[in-house]
Amino acid sequence: MEIPIHATEAKGYFTWMGNDGIARTCVKPNLDIVLEHAIENSKIVSSFFVDKKFPILIDARNIKSMSYEARHHFSAHRRETKTNVFGIIIGSSISRVLGNFYLGINKPAVPTRLFDNEQDSINWLKQFCS
Amino acid sequence: MYTKSNISLSDKARVNEILEVILAFARQDFEKKVEIRDDDNLLDGIGSGINMLGEELEHSRISLAEKEQLLKEVHHRVKNNMQIISSLLNLQSDKIVDKKVLHLLRESQNRIKSMSLVHEMLYKSQDLSKISLNEYIESLCRSVYRSYSQPESHIEFEFNLEGDLLLDVDKMIPLGLILNEIISNSLKYAFPDKLGKIQITFHAEANKFNLTVSDNGIGLIENFDIDKDSNLGIQLIYMLAEQLDGKVSYKNHNGVTYLIQF
Numbered sequence: 001m002e003i004p005i006h007a008t009e010a011k012g013y014f015t016w017m018g019n020d021g022i023a024r025t026c027v028k029p030n031l032d033i034v035l036e037h038a039i040e041n042s043k044i045v046s047s048f049f050v051d052k053k054f055p056i057l058i059d060a061r062n063i064k065s066m067s068y069e070a071r072h073h074f075s076a077h078r079r080e081t082k083t084n085v086f087g088i089i090i091g092s093s094i095s096r097v098l099g100n101f102y103l104g105i106n107k108p109a110v111p112t113r114l115f116d117n118e119q120d121s122i123n124w125l126k127q128f129c130s
Numbered sequence: 131m132y133t134k135s136n137i138s139l140s141d142k143a144r145v146n147e148i149l150e151v152i153l154a155f156a157r158q159d160f161e162k163k164v165e166i167r168d169d170d171n172l173l174d175g176i177g178s179g180i181n182m183l184g185e186e187l188e189h190s191r192i193s194l195a196e197k198e199q200l201l202k203e204v205h206h207r208v209k210n211n212m213q214i215i216s217s218l219l220n221l222q223s224d225k226i227v228d229k230k231v232l233h234l235l236r237e238s239q240n241r242i243k244s245m246s247l248v249h250e251m252l253y254k255s256q257d258l259s260k261i262s263l264n265e266y267i268e269s270l271c272r273s274v275y276r277s278y279s280q281p282e283s284h285i286e287f288e289f290n291l292e293g294d295l296l297l298d299v300d301k302m303i304p305l306g307l308i309l310n311e312i313i314s315n316s317l318k319y320a321f322p323d324k325l326g327k328i329q330i331t332f333h334a335e336a337n338k339f340n341l342t343v344s345d346n347g348i349g350l351i352e353n354f355d356i357d358k359d360s361n362l363g364i365q366l367i368y369m370l371a372e373q374l375d376g377k378v379s380y381k382n383h384n385g386v387t388y389l390i391q392f
Contacts, residue, residue, distance in 0.1 A: 065166055065178055068185035093175025094166065101182050 001026050001059040001089070001118055008044050012037035017048040021129040022055050022122065023083065029062040035069040042073070042081070049082035055125040056083045059118070061091035066098055075106040085128040086112040087121035144173045151180055160188035198258060205253035212246035237314065237363070240277055244270055244310040248302045260296040267291060267330060270306055271313060278317040283324035285317060292333040301392075304370040305341065311363040312343045312388050320347020320385060339376075344387035354382060 003026055007016040012033055015025040023045055027033070045056060066074075073079070086108060090099040099114045111128075115121035137145070147164060154162040163184070164177030216239050223235045247269055251261040271287050279285070297305070309330075316328050331342040351359065356368075367388070371378045376392025 065181065068182070068189060071182070092170040093172050094170070094178045097175045097179040098182070101179060105182070105186055 010037070010040045010044060013041050013044075015041060015044045017054075018057075020122070020126065022057055022125050023048055024057045024059070026059040027061075027063045030064045031062070032064050033066040033070045035067060035073055038070040038073040046082045052130045053082055053084035054130075055085040055087065055128045057118070057121050057125055058086060058088045060088050060095045060099060063092075063095050063098060065094070066102075071102055071106045074102070074108070076109040077107075081110065083110060085110055085125060087125045088112065088114050089118055089121055090114050090116065141173060144177075148173065148177055148180060151177075151184070155180075155184050155187060158191070160184050201258045202253045205249045205258070209246045209249035209253065212242050212249065216242045216246070236277065240274055240310055240314060241307060243273055243277075244306040245303055247273065248299060248306055252299060257296065260298050261302060263295040263297050263302075263332060264289070264291045265294075266302060266306065267309065267332065270309055271328075271330070274310055274313045274317065278314065280324060283321070284326075285321060285324070286327045288327060288329045290329065290331040290333075295332070295334065295339075301374060304373045305390075305392075308341070308367050308370045308390060309343065311367050315363055316343075316345040316347060316386070320345045320349075322348065326385075339392055341390040341392075342387060343390075344381075344385060346385040349385055350380075350382045356380075 001024065003014045004016055007014040007024075007026075012028055012031045013025045014028070015023070017023050025041060025045065031037070048054065076083075088099050088102075090096045096114075102108065103112060103114065113121075113124060115124070151162045151164050154160070163181050166174050166178055166181070219235050219239050219242075223232055226232050226235065247266065248261065251266055251269070252258060255261050268289060271289075275285065275287070313328060316326075320326060326345060326347050328343065328345045331340070333340055356364065367390075368378055371390055371392065374390075374392035376390055379389045379391075381387040381389075
């Protein structure tokens, strides 16, 4: 995933809003994601909100692990989220296990799908842009 | 695909490390974790999944323990509230001189006690949904006896209770109230000379429970008609047996015997 210059860099992610109305977030390599990273990311993503909820594409191919608390935060249960759908790109063994675990166990509150490549994910997310 | 022949020594060590963590989880030790290296390795993926399963297991165990504690607390509070109601009735009875009203208050107190005893035993039990039938029946009989016993009364209880059955609260509350009514009736009316015996038998038989309560007292009045002559207590016995999907029968011979099948 190509990271634009205007992307916001946080401890664990690069995050930006695309011209197509889809937000993007790219996990930094070999990151052990904890709750602090998750909250920081949610704040940045929420700052893109104008008047309508939007889809988000998460590039998790480089992830190393994600803590219990962070997974539950990202599941968006019992918290207000400005996003209406998640597309997650997976690649490595770890990201594949984590992605499937997140879908099966943490059951995110918004529609979520896993993808092997960026383009398929964008094609799917576009239908949720208003 | 990993086969016996192509597993390297380092992979074998990692597989053993993963097995150690799984065994630790089986011992409810969730401190151990599979070390995840930076490389994109299948074993790292498996290890990562196992670590996450461990975290979920640990949290669900905590959440279950919290719920159990909460349930204990609820049973404790229900029991305390019932005791408060019982104490209020007791206080009211201090100001009442009419024997009939006093009698009604005492009956109500005993009914409340029989229910509060279920909740008391529930919060003290390991299993928060079931209690020991034997322990309950014996405690209930002691409590009812204390309430009705008079100086010089020698009423003996004989228990013949099968094994140590555990019943859930939905069955125990109506069963306790039924027992309370039958024993109270015996203690009030069966032994004018304050001497006698009450036998309680409980046994399971082909998906049915049989509760038999008999006394060797003076028996019911001659030509007793359940529809005409029964008091609130006897009506309650029939209503509560229905709640248990059970039936009631009685014999008026050498005292009174009630059989409740449910």
